[in-house]
Amino acid sequence: MLQNASGLKPERLSDRLARGDLLSVNCPSRVVLKHLTSRWGVLVLIALEGETLRFSALRRKVGGVSERMLAQTLHDLEHDGFVRRVAFDVVPPHVEYSLTPLGIEAAEKVRALADWVEINLPRVARVWDERKTG
Amino acid sequence: MLQNASGLKPERLSDRLARGDLLSVNCPSRVVLKHLTSRWGVLVLIALEGETLRFSALRRKVGGVSERMLAQTLHDLEHDGFVRRVAFDVVPPHVEYSLTPLGIEAAEKVRALADWVEINLPRVARVWDERKTG
DNA sequence: GTAAGAACGCACAAAAAAGTAAGTGTAGAA
């Protein structure tokens, strides 16, 4: 994937991706969407909204993440430009994570969805119950 | 999970779930969020916005889904009350899928996120490029 | 002293998600 079949000039992603269509296979947006909607991606974005946190604090805030998964999620989000990582060269290590402007925008959308789910959970739960009751 | 340890009256999910906190482990909203943000869940919701589709048509519209995954995704979404399935007892089979009112609301949120991603993909791609260029 | 905390990277293992292939039963098209 991402290979340059015609193999000419050095590819620039930002050129090639004017506008994709989510519903088409290989739409590059799908990759980004995947990071944003990943199990921990959503929660990290939300946890980081409005505050800067250190790795451990973030881990404590996001219930259930393992260190490995948090690190990986943070890498992905940083790589896409949603999260900013600032490391101070001291010992013991001190690293701060925060949202970039891009990340803030994305977090808003993610948060809107998450909020909707939390608020409407009772409606969904009612459907579950009905099905059990028959 | 979901077992009734104290084992008294028949549990009703809609009671137990007044309001969860996404950031806590075992928050039930996470299950629903998982379905909505799953790889194919997002696409199916979007594909079904505004139109009723048959299984095959849906499969053709959502590029890349296998039959198995589409069926499973549809099951999950139906189970949560986002999708309505209407089967006509004829041969060859005829089944129609559409969004419920709940599904329409959810789809709006999901779509908002997806649209944001598509529109802002160039900004993300620029970050990718920068990193490559160094 | 000895343990914990800081922020990971790395190797391995288990679990979950996804893909592949094949089968079902009938009808209308080629």
Added chain:
DNA sequence: TTCTACACTTACTTTTTTGTGCGTTCTTAC
């Protein structure tokens, strides 16, 4: 008369994701 479409299901394989635990390197608290 052989083929395709329809809407799946089931069994099996592959891929991806997630978790576990160890090592690092130094400092502060007990």
